[in-house]
Amino acid sequence: MTLERAPVAEAGSPIEAVLFDLDDTLYEQAQWLDGAWRAVARMAAPVIEERALLAALRTVAAEGSDRGRIIDRALASLGRGDLAVAPFVEAFRRFRPDVLAPYPGVDACLAALGDAVPLGLITDGDPALQVSKLAALGLAHHFRVVVCSDELGGRATRKPATAPFLAALEQLRVDPARSVYVGDRPDKDVAGALAAGMRAVRVLTGEYRDAPNEPEPWLAVAGVAELTAVLGPLLRNDLA
């Protein structure tokens, strides 16, 4: 267990709700992304050799998913910058996996925490896609509320904007100070939750697992599965 800071007495009032990020927090986003790249390469097969494009997409994506224009850059790397990118982007957007695997122990942890307090999910990105991922993970039933930040105000209300955090808490009727948010990205999840007045737990999973703790979370844990033990005693309806 890599708990860096123990929950402390200053935590004060019991926790009345636990809210989560989706990608790289409940499951490894690379799993979904690789399926999407395979769908793009399959679609492109008539004009580009499928395996070559798949390899190029994986190589460019490995440079970081935040850099954008991955498909354009992959096509350019194969000397096919002449092709219109729109159909490739469309194949990427249309990709809907039937099944995704959560990180080990996530389902059991959500079941345990959800027995004590209501759970929520706050996620950025295309709402239809995000909801389909949740269904493919088989985790949707755990969440009392699901907030897709894009539905509030488009990109402007993506994390670390406080709007999606406050919207979820309002639906749950829980005060920010009595809630916890769990996510993988310091710059989006931790920063946004702290700005909304919540306690922020960072999970050291996914693409950003080695990013510095800026800002500093309330706690950092190796993964969601640890939260049953770590948060259990602090919940309103104590798991013990």
Ligand SMILES: [Mg+2]
């Ligand atoms: Mg994430």
